[in-house]
Amino acid sequence: MIINKAKLIAVEKGIQNFTSSPSWCYRFMKRSGLAMRTKTKIAQKMPKEYEEKILSFHKFVIDARKKNQFELSQIGNMDEVPLTFDVPSNRTVDHKGAKTITVKTSGYEKIHYTLVLSCCADGTKLPPMLIFKRKTFPKEAILRGVVVHVHDKGWMDEKGMRLWIEKVWSKRPGGLLKKPSLLVLDQFRAHITDTTKKNFREVKTHLAVIPSGLTSQLQPLDVSTNKPFKVFMREEWNKWMAAGNHDLTPTGKIKRPTITQVCDSVKDEIIVHSFKKCGISNTLDGTEDDMLYENTGTSTSSDESPVSDCEDLSFLDSDSSDEEFLGFS
Template sequence: MRSYTAEAKLKVIKRAEGYGTRDAALKYGVNERTIRKWKVQKQKLSSCERTRRSFRGCKPKWTEVEVLLKEWVVSKRSAHRRVSTMMIRKEGLRIADQLGLEDFTGGSHWCHSFMRRNGFSMRARTSVGQPLPDNYQGKIKEFRHFVMEETQSIPLSNVGNVDEVPVPFDVISNRTVDIRATGEKLKPIIIFKRKTMPKVHFPDGVIVKVNDKGWMNETLMKDWIDECWNERQSYDPNPVNSMIILDSARCHLTDNVREEMKQCSKVAVIPGGLTKFLQPLDISVNKPFKENLRNCWEEWMSATENAEYTRGGKRKRPGYEVVAEWVKTSFEAVSTDTIIHGFDKALLENPDLDALNTSF
């Protein structure tokens, strides 16, 4: 059975209004009864998307919940606050509880139906892809060959990867995370954008640093070597028995840092533009880590009972110790299998050249 878009239906209606229903039926091969039905729906057809083909779907069961929830979503977006499906479901449950609706479960299917009924959609920020260097296939193979050759006699527990991950929170500026090929994790370093160390108690399992730019620099890179890499359980003072894999960030390549690294490990610098193929953290760890961190932040934002506000009515940011706990739990939640998968994909797999050519 043939279906018609709203745009096509309106075209048929226009013909029927000008030349009659029978003429339109003959011209477009549509039943006259169907055209009369479309005439009744003309207003709805004019206001919906041009590609819509039907108005099927049951009415919402919990109308009052959805009315209040829609107002909540609109108010959040008007204030330029992020709204996720998880937040919508939690707020729906809270409203239903206030209304005494015990049969409301706020499932994912209901959430997406609610969004469709109210014209909401999920969107993500777009970014410009990193350009691939010339002869990138050859550079990928050379790097993998170099790492495999240099690590033949090195235990996997002494092969590590370090990377910096910025977070767009009001309070976090940067975090440095470190993993090893066996799936083990070193303590993450949190770098706060400030000049003095916060006078709060931070949780065990993280290292906290500060600087006025909130970013990794030569001094902090040396701190990472001393306080993280050289403190690992499988530490071997002989530099030929370990390897650090890192990208070509400026703070990684200064003469002082390179000299410091060479005193404790071999170093493999990923060619510029190829971290998405050769950086284990980029491949499998950073995304789930940031998702875990985002979930912590959303839960904190949703818990308004004990929230504190400024005189201007804006919510105060989370404490430094709270953020440090988020980083700790989010990093711990990344599984060992996920880390091992990142190393395997970065260093063992052959790239799909067709996929690489169509990635951008």
């Protein structure tokens, strides 16, 4: 937010050649007595007994690929992400020692819904699906390229899966031709009911169901895609909130930016890499197996220092905590 706001002020003041670099931001925070305030996060280690489940999953995928010769464009992953209509960070910049910290929001941060993301191993991003927590469809105009479903709890159900198969999965490149395909899913109940399995068989789709507790290792959307997606979402929200002068709804809440801006921000190569990192689309001759063991890296930050590492100020524009709800319209 500091960098984005500084850029706006520079434009307003007519300041030429202003460089809002990480080092400038570090010095500014130090001069102003500002610090990043954040919650701590405890990492969890994968139990050793899960290794056999991972090997079994990889064997299933490899055997299915050898038997059916799936094209990369026909290997996909789908996942639901719980969100809110606002993305207020749980971190902000304030004076050291401040007891009350206020974060600017649009007023939608407590309204939840579900976003269904899906992509293919060749980098193709499929249209998003929104599941609203309500019994009737919203009267507002729906954005082009977005599929909408309603559920009294805002969750995916059998009806929603049938809609997703019909409106999203079956309309992927090659879907109308019913090319043999492989879809990676977690064990959420609606994904694996007998009715859902029957619907997938009708479109010649084989299911690779991730063992319980291993989505962080075997789900492409979890491993490499959701993090940059959340970062882009946070960046768009920060820029939008910093710009000011937003239109208001009749109830006085700020109108929000659109979902498609963020979905389009995730690069194709990130998606391609995520499938290989999970061992789903690697070459069958074993030459890409080393990608399974690449370290995705982690980062931490101090509560009281301006920055924990002056070379990495990415947290100033994003908050990729997996524990909080994120969202956009």
